[in-house]
Amino acid sequence: MIINLSNNRFEGHIPSIVGDLIGLRTLNLSHNVLEGHIPASLQNLSVLESLDFSSNKISGGIPPQLASLTFLEVLNLSHNHLVGCIPKGKQFDTFENSSYQGNDGLRGLPPSRDCGRDDTVAQATIPVELDQEEEEDSPMISWQAIFMGYGCGLIIGQFVIYIMLSTQYPTWFSRMVVKLEQRIVTRMKRHKKRYWCVATSTYST
Template sequence: MKIISENSGTRKYVADRYFIFYSNTLIVTTKGLDLELPRVLTTEVIINLSRNRFEGYLPSIIGDLVGLRTLNLSHNGLEGVIPESLHQLSILESLDFSSNKIGGEIPQQLVSLTSLEVLNLSHNYLVGCIPKGKQFDTFDNSLYLGNDGLRGLPLSKDWGGDDGVPQATTPVELDDEEEDEGDLISWQAVLMGFGCGLDSSLKCRW
């Protein structure tokens, strides 16, 4: 937090003026780790509002925070869709929207976030294809868990198809007549093959 100096009009951190009463040591969760910051870092712009009871939609104005490096809004009750404006956060390194009620598709524009090292979108209501390219090709399927409507790599590795379409894993059941007919055809093929082989063998001997 900053205050405006009465004399110079410049903004200074609260801790610089009230350092006796104000502790600027804090623990933040960034890049999947809990880190203790001994002081406020002007180079590390972090928003961590996780594990609250926030509701409503994700505002597109988040995309205007171009200096943001970490955004953690996990474990809330947020709804709506992921704003496309997030692609403007060019130096964003960690993004965590897990355990909310966010729906819609993952914006393809997020592929442009080449500084993104950690992403967690698990346990939401996301649907559609997972974006391809750049950083998204390095993420594993754990960050998409709990979104039954998502498809595509890397989820398709578990689904069995490159296009994310589930492959049939159970055989089709046949009725008794079809089974008997299938067995008859199979035996006919075996006998025909055996007969051809025997005939060729006899010709070779003669």
């Protein structure tokens, strides 16, 4: 039911006869120096729950027949030399990017490159998407700048008011108000005197 030959120095190819061990539930050959392709005969392991071939030198593609392993819950093919498209459907739709990382030639989902797309096309679309995100974020950035400027101005204003209250500025301000009041009273008296003179002359005539 369990084969764990990990962390050794096994070399060579994975024998296709492993597919005859139909009672296997766990197969771990990680951290070796295994080469060659993943045998398509692994599709016969119908009750396999965990498959770990990580950290080897396995090349080629992932056999699409492995999508028939409906009991497979753990898949780790990371850090190999796998290429091509990742199978779709059933359990393969549930595995994360960590199951395939370290295989630059793999395409499909969940990795960010769609299967069948050219690298140049994928690379060309990335700057456009980044520019769109920057354009969408620019209004938010401008509003943040406005709020930051308003907050700084409010703090500076409060600081200036505090300085004025703690120094002689209130006395200077009160003097200015008194002078302004005197000017207003003087103008009102002049205006009243002129009005009285005009009214007197009109009455006398």
